[in-house]
Amino acid sequence: MKPAAFEYHAPESVDDAVGLLSSHEDAKVLAGGQSLVPMMSFRLARPASIVDINGISDLDYIRCSDGVVQIGATARQTGLEDSCEVATCAPLLAEATGHVGHRAIRNRGTLAGSLAHNDPASEYPAVLMALGASVTAVSSGGSRVLSVEDLASGHFLSTALGPDELITEVSVPAQSGGHGFAEFARRHGDFAVAGVATVVSMNGSGVASASIASFGGTSPARLDEAEAALVGSDGGSSAVAEAAARAASQFPATDDIHGSADYRRALIDVLTRQALQQAIAGAQEV
């Protein structure tokens, strides 16, 4: 239960951080450390070097301007929870944050770190997929922007990032429409057995757009078959039930000690209905 030895680096700039990542084999970025440190204590992770980015003061920000929420890599999750701007611009993100671990965890944990870790039971990758968010990844060769969907979906405890890349910012377009969030966890703050995040917009004739994403399966997933069932419908209970049934069948279910794949599919059906009802009610108020 004690981490193995490593070389510790505390760069003060992004340039220095990515330089260290490219010049050191088997280096890991340390941000909030709420996933990496326990993995190191269990010795499931034994990086040779740690690049601690907490000293890079440029990365600690949450800004909301021009219809985009920008969140720096070291901004803490409690910052998202307590921010009036996030509550206004991306209320799904604010609501979901209250379900991530406990307050003491969120005081250290970061949004970017949660994405880079990409635990399939984690709320954030699915929530950010539903919001259409993207990340900026920087390496010594330059920077690129990739969608959270490309970053996280299909990956298990890993991402599309290279070992020398650092997420510097998460960029969330202001939510347009109503949102829904539903998860089932044994205890508030525990990892969920399964969950659903969604954003729905309505026009005069019914559902104009919908994004639906799930967590608690083999990897976070965008459930496009469920979205297709909903878009163009009146958003009534039969359309919601059809979307929920498709969500359950498309969900990448998995068995583990917390529940069978069948149980998880049944949960996704119910949770999708709950999340969509919340989102549609919210969209009708807009």
Place this chain on the structure above:
Amino acid sequence: MMAQVAITLNVNGRNQTTLAEPREILADVLRDRLGLTGTHLGCEHGVCGACTVLLDGEMVRSCLLFAVQAQGSEITTIEGLEENGELHPMQKAFSEYHGLQCGFCTPGMILAGIDLLKRNPDPTAEEVRDDMGGNICRCTGYQKIVESVLGAAREMNEVTS
């Protein structure tokens, strides 16, 4: 063995410098290097809350942080709560309402309770249970812990009003 580095921490209002390897978590440095054994280590992977301390005034798990990361920070542990020999109102309430049995979770419970009242000075019993759900107790069944936190809230609100 990796080289040790000098780490200076302001613990309970006093600057202290110690040598430690970068891989040493804050809880181990507090306990084994600085002799502050009031901070308890239960699960050592961020689940039980026993090792809760305040880092620059914010509640954190000292098992999920390398001590070297706390370089230059202010840390408050259970030993730093008393003032001039007087227990903190939260400590008094845990004594008065029997909020502990074996005492292992108590330092973390007390710091988590203080942090809760800082954010929500007059919580309901349900809010106490929800907010402190990350701190596990295996003895009390939590009833007396909730009563202690509510009792401390009453006491602290009386003093400030």
